[in-house]
Structure formats: C-alpha cells, structure tokens
Amino acid sequence: MSLPAEEIAAIRANIARRKTRDLIFTSIGILCLVIALLTIAALFADMIITGWDRFRPGFFTDFPSRRAAQAGILSAWVGSVAVMGVTAAVAVPLGVAAGIWLEEYAPRHWITDIIEININNLAGVPSIIYGLLALGLFVYTFGLGQSIQTAGLTLALLILPVVIVATREAIRSIPQMIREAAYGLGATKWQTVKDHILPYSLPGILTGIIIGLSRAIGETAPIITIGALTFIAFLPPSPITDTAPFLNFEWLQAPFTVMPIQIFNWTSRPDAAFHQNAAAAGAILVAMTLAMNAIAIWLRYRLRKNIKW
Amino acid sequence: MTGHVSARLARRASRHVKERVIEAILFAAAAISVLVTLGIVYVLLKESLVFFSHVSVIDFLTDTQWTPLFDDAHFGIMVLLSGTAISSLVALLVAIPVGTIIAIYLAEFAAPQVREIAKPILEVLSGIPTVVFGFFALLFVTPLLQWFIPSLPGFSLLSAGIVMGIMIVPIVSSISEDAMRAVPMSLREGSYAMGATRLQTALRVVFPAAISGIAAAYILGIARAVGETMILAIAAGMQPNLVWNPMEPAATITSFIVQVALGDLPHGSVGYNTIFAAGLTLMLFTLVFNLLGFWLQRRYREKY
Numbered sequence: 001m002s003l004p005a006e007e008i009a010a011i012r013a014n015i016a017r018r019k020t021r022d023l024i025f026t027s028i029g030i031l032c033l034v035i036a037l038l039t040i041a042a043l044f045a046d047m048i049i050t051g052w053d054r055f056r057p058g059f060f061t062d063f064p065s066r067r068a069a070q071a072g073i074l075s076a077w078v079g080s081v082a083v084m085g086v087t088a089a090v091a092v093p094l095g096v097a098a099g100i101w102l103e104e105y106a107p108r109h110w111i112t113d114i115i116e117i118n119i120n121n122l123a124g125v126p127s128i129i130y131g132l133l134a135l136g137l138f139v140y141t142f143g144l145g146q147s148i149q150t151a152g153l154t155l156a157l158l159i160l161p162v163v164i165v166a167t168r169e170a171i172r173s174i175p176q177m178i179r180e181a182a183y184g185l186g187a188t189k190w191q192t193v194k195d196h197i198l199p200y201s202l203p204g205i206l207t208g209i210i211i212g213l214s215r216a217i218g219e220t221a222p223i224i225t226i227g228a229l230t231f232i233a234f235l236p237p238s239p240i241t242d243t244a245p246f247l248n249f250e251w252l253q254a255p256f257t258v259m260p261i262q263i264f265n266w267t268s269r270p271d272a273a274f275h276q277n278a279a280a281a282g283a284i285l286v287a288m289t290l291a292m293n294a295i296a297i298w299l300r301y302r303l304r305k306n307i308k309w
Numbered sequence: 310m311t312g313h314v315s316a317r318l319a320r321r322a323s324r325h326v327k328e329r330v331i332e333a334i335l336f337a338a339a340a341i342s343v344l345v346t347l348g349i350v351y352v353l354l355k356e357s358l359v360f361f362s363h364v365s366v367i368d369f370l371t372d373t374q375w376t377p378l379f380d381d382a383h384f385g386i387m388v389l390l391s392g393t394a395i396s397s398l399v400a401l402l403v404a405i406p407v408g409t410i411i412a413i414y415l416a417e418f419a420a421p422q423v424r425e426i427a428k429p430i431l432e433v434l435s436g437i438p439t440v441v442f443g444f445f446a447l448l449f450v451t452p453l454l455q456w457f458i459p460s461l462p463g464f465s466l467l468s469a470g471i472v473m474g475i476m477i478v479p480i481v482s483s484i485s486e487d488a489m490r491a492v493p494m495s496l497r498e499g500s501y502a503m504g505a506t507r508l509q510t511a512l513r514v515v516f517p518a519a520i521s522g523i524a525a526a527y528i529l530g531i532a533r534a535v536g537e538t539m540i541l542a543i544a545a546g547m548q549p550n551l552v553w554n555p556m557e558p559a560a561t562i563t564s565f566i567v568q569v570a571l572g573d574l575p576h577g578s579v580g581y582n583t584i585f586a587a588g589l590t591l592m593l594f595t596l597v598f599n600l601l602g603f604w605l606q607r608r609y610r611e612k613y
Contacts, residue, residue: 126536
C-alpha cells in the first residue's frame with residue numbers, strides 16, 4: 001500500500017514548493033504594508049525636517065508676509081476654525097436629521113429609494129464639483145460672496161453624506177427592543193428618538209461628525225474654486241462685541257484664507273524659503289487631522305467596548 | 310369628568326400635530342440632499358449651455374488644442390482628458406496591485422492583531438489632506454525619482470500619479486478586504502480539505518468568489534483618481550499638453566479648473582463658462598464609475 005519512494009519525494013517537494021510560495025506571498029504582503037507605512041513616515045519626516053526652522057511661537061501669531069522667515073499662519077488657522085464652525089453648524093443638524101428620517105421614519109417608497117441612491121452618489125462626487133456648485137450658486141446666484149459663509153456652506157454639503165451615513169449606521173446598531181420598550185410605555189415616535197435612539201447612538205454619530213470635519217479641514221479644491229483670496233493679512237471681525245447684543249455675525253461675510261490654501265500658496269512659490277513655511281503648516285494641518293481621526297477611532301473603540309445590548 | 314377627558318384628548322391631538330411637524334422637518338433635511346444634486350446638475354448644465362453656444366460640441370470633443378484663455382482660443386477637451394487618463398493610469402498601476410495584495414494579506418493571512426493595527430494606519434493614509442500629498446509629490450517624490458530618471462522634469466504626471474496611487478491604496482484595500490471576508494468560510498474549508506495552501510485558497514477560491522466586490526473597489530478607486538485635484542494641480546504642472554507620456558507635465562480637467570479659479574476671470578466670460586463644461590465632463594465620468602461601482606457592490610452583497 002505504500003507509495004514508491006520517488007513519488008513520496010515528489011509529493012514532499014510539491015508541498016515544500018507550495019509552502020515556499022505561501023511564504024513569499026506573506027513577505028510581499030508585509031512589504032506592501034510597509035510601503036504604506038514608510039510613505040506616512042517619509043511624509044511626516046519630510047514635513048518636520050523641512051519646516052523645522054519655522055516652528056516658533058510667532059508662526060501661530062503672525063500674518064503671512066513677503067518675508068518667508070517672518071510669515072505665519074494666524075489668518076489661516078483662524079479662518080479654518082471659523083469655516084469649520086459654519087460647516088459643523090450646517091452639516092450636523094442637517095445630516096443627523098436626515099439620518100434619523102432615513103432610519104426611523106422613511107416609508108418603503110420610491111422617494112426613499114431616490115434619497116438613498118442620491119446620498120450614495122453625492123459621496124462619490126469629486127470635491128471640486130462642489131466648488132463649482134458654490135461658485136455658480138452661492139457666489140453668483142445667491143450673492144453670498146467669496147466669504148466664510150460660502151466656504152462653510154460648501155464644505156458642509158461636501159461632508160453631509162459622511163454625517164448621514166455615520167448617523168444611520170449608529171442608529172441601525174440599536175436593537176429593536178429599545179424602541180418596543182419605549183412604545184410600550186406610551187412614548188411617541190419622537191419621544192423614543194429624542195430620549196433613547198439619539199443618546200444611545202451619540203458616540204457613533206460623533207465619530208462620523210469628527211471624521212467629516214477632519215476631511216473638510218483639509219479640503220483645498222472647492223475653496224480655491226469659489227475664489228478665496230490667498231493673501232489675507234487681517235482677521236475677520238470678532239464674533240463677540242462689547243455692546244449689546246454682544247454677538248456679531250459680520251465675520252460670516254468676511255474674506256478669509258484657510259490652512260490648506262495657505263499651504264498651497266506657499267508650495268506654489270518658486271522660492272524654497274516659502275517651501276519651509278508650507279512644510280511647517282502642512283505638518284500642523286496633518287497633526288490636526290490626525291488628532292481628529294484619533295479621537296474618532298478612540299470613540300469608536302470605546303463604543304464597541306462599553307455597550308453590550 | 311368630560312372636561313378632563315377632552316383635555317387629555319386635546320393633549321393627544323397636540324402631540325399628534327407635534328409628531329407630524331417633526332417628521333416633516335426630518336424629511337425636509339433628508340430631501341435637501343436631493344436639492345444638492347439638483348443644484349449641481351443645474352449649475353453645470355446652465356453654464357455649460359452658455360459655453361456650448363460659443364463652442365460647438367464637435368470642436369469640444371475633437372480639437373487637439375486647449376487654449377481657452379488665448380486670443381486664438383481652442384477648446385479640445387481631449388487634451389485635458391489625456392492628462393486625467395494618464396495620471397489616473399499611473400495611480401491605478403500603483404493602487405491596484407498594492408491595494409489588492411494588502412487586502413488579500415489582511416483578509417487571508419494576517420493575524421487579527423496585525424489587522425487591528427494595520428487598518429487604522431491605512432485609514433490615516435486616506436485622511437491626510439491632498440494638498441499635503443501634493444507638497445510631498447512635488448518636493449519629495451519628484452526629486453527622489455529624478456535620481457533614477459535624471460530627465461524627469463520638475464512637474465510630471467508620473468510623480469503626481471504615484472502619490473495619488475498611494476493615497477488610493479486604502480480605498481482599494483478596505484473595500485476588497487470586506488468583499489473577501491464576506492466569502493463564506495465553507496468555501497475556504499472545502500479548499501483546505503483538498504490540500505490547498507492558503508495562497509492557493511486565496512487566489513483560486515476567495516478572490517474569484519469576491520471578484521465583483523473587488524471590481525467595485527477598483528472602480529471606486531478610478532473614480533477617486535479621476536476626481537483628484539490638488540496633487541495634480543501642485544505636482545503635475547498646469548500646461549495643457551496632449552500627452553501619452555507620464556514623464557511630462559500636463560494639465561488635467563481638475564487642475565485646469567483650479568488654474569482658472571486662481572486667476573481673475575470675469576463672471577460670464579467664455580473662460581468662466583469653460584470650467585463648468587470641464588466640470589460637467591468630469592461629473593459624467595465619475596457618475597458612470599460610481600454607478601458601476603455601487604451596482605457591482607450591491608450585486609455581491611446579495612449573493613451570500
């Protein structure tokens with residue numbers, strides 16, 4: 001019943017060969033992961049080494065300047081914060097409300113199908129198209145100007161699909177029994193949503209909002225398209241004033257610049273001294289987006305760990 | 310007694326009205342997403358129609374020069390499309406092999422701990438702002454490539470495409486990995502029982518079973534490459550050249566829009582309308598790719 005020795009040897013050789021191929025593929029797989037890792041490392045190292053001389057406190061408190069060594073990112077980061085404020089104020093209520101409607105209220109209906117397909121499609125529209133939308137509609141039809149409100153609104157529309165999808169996923173993971181218990185106690189649909197569904201899905205929704213904002217803060221193309229100026233050496237008017245009503249919304253109409261625009265502006269200058277500024281600002285921008293992503297990942301991790309239905 | 314009952318009924322009725330109002334508000338929020346799409350279509354069509362009243366569609370599709378801002382204006386979209394096509398091709402030559410290998414490795418070979426670490430890192434890669442990738446392509450990757458190819462110019466589709474490819478790797482790898490992990494374990498067990506190794510199982514059983522999901526990943530990657538703007542605007546130069554050689558600088562549809570937006574074009578000029586015609590072309594391409602991608606993704610989901 002035993003095979004001839006040469007056949008056994010042949011089978012062993014075959015197995016060894018196939019196992020070697022397995023091993024080779026594993027190494028290639030690890031190599032590819034390492035390439036991705038090295039790219040991130042190289043990108044970071046490049047930014048920090050090139051921009052090293054620019055990391056000084058004044059970099060954050062100085063306006064852009066014709067002299068590279070004295071140029072700072074004050075107007076850029078203030079602009080980014082202001083634009084993100086508008087973006088969040090628009091995208092969060094709209095996105096969360098749309099997500100709630102789609103998960104909790106939407107009937108099985110062709111209108112629902114259209115809205116779903118539409119949101120999927122919007123998620124794939126290139127960001128520069130949103131810039132054209134803003135240029136044609138917000139700037140020239142609605143007359144909102146090349147201002148903070150236009151930029152904030154544009155980026156809000158851009159991240160709307162992200163917020164909606166995150167809201168829906170967070171709501172979908174809440175078991176049906178929670179709703180049944182609320183209805184059983186006589187709660188209406190909105191009471192159920194407001195007192196149970198929303199609080200329980202909050203970490204998931206928050207994760208989506210942060211990821212959306214981290215994408216918005218790095219977006220350059222739509223903001224260039226609406227025609228944002230690149231040399232801004234002043235700040236928008238303060239939102240808080242000394243006199244009643246203490247709040248001032250003039251800043252919404254102010255011209256502005258944001259971090260990515262400032263980086264693009266410095267990168268596209270031929271003078272290498274400005275490239276150092278671009279690298280330093282780039283490192284700060286990447287650090288900001290990474291910090292936001294890290295918060296989102298941490299939230300998601302906590303969410304998975306703590307909640308067991 | 311009746312007063313008490315009717316008060317309760319009144320409260321119920323007002324509760325009912327409130328519910329209705331809230332539902333209407335939530336629906337309005339969802340419907341706004343449709344308005345966004347309609348707004349995009351309206352703006353692109355309106356301005357493009359003005360453009361095509363000056364330039365014939367045939368010239369737009371067949372002219373081999375793109376000089377919209379010169380006195381001798383030519384509007385051959387093929388010039389911009391060639392830049393878009395070549396840079397996307399370079400990006401895909403990087404993203405598809407690397408992304409697929411990473412996906413197979415993570416889905417079929419890697420220990421769960423490796424996967425837990427690798428996935429967030431890949432997410433980081435896709436979260437880096439594209440303007441930073443552009444800086445990296447122009448001032449790090451291009452000089453690096455010039456070591457190997459001394460004739461490479463300072464701006465080239467090649468270095469922009471390579472960086473774009475690395476940026477797209479996470480899109481390809483995460484969707485492909487999901488598709489492969491959705492393949493039922495019984496198929497793998499059958500393959501192992503026949504004496505196949507992990508590589509044979511991955512390549513001959515899991516990969517073919519997940520092919521429509523993987524194809525969807527590739528197509529979404531293509532859509533992303535075609536729509537990418539800042540890396541190209543920074544590192545590929547903005548000269549409109551009809552090129553088939555990635556080692557040359559060229560403008561793409563997206564970088565042309567950026568270039569025009571950076572200048573001061575008066576609202577209503579032909580140059581202003583040009584960017585909407587270019588945008589419409591871009592939108593049509595990404596729409597086709599996205600629909601194809603979602604269709605493929607949905608198909609494989611229904612299978613298991």
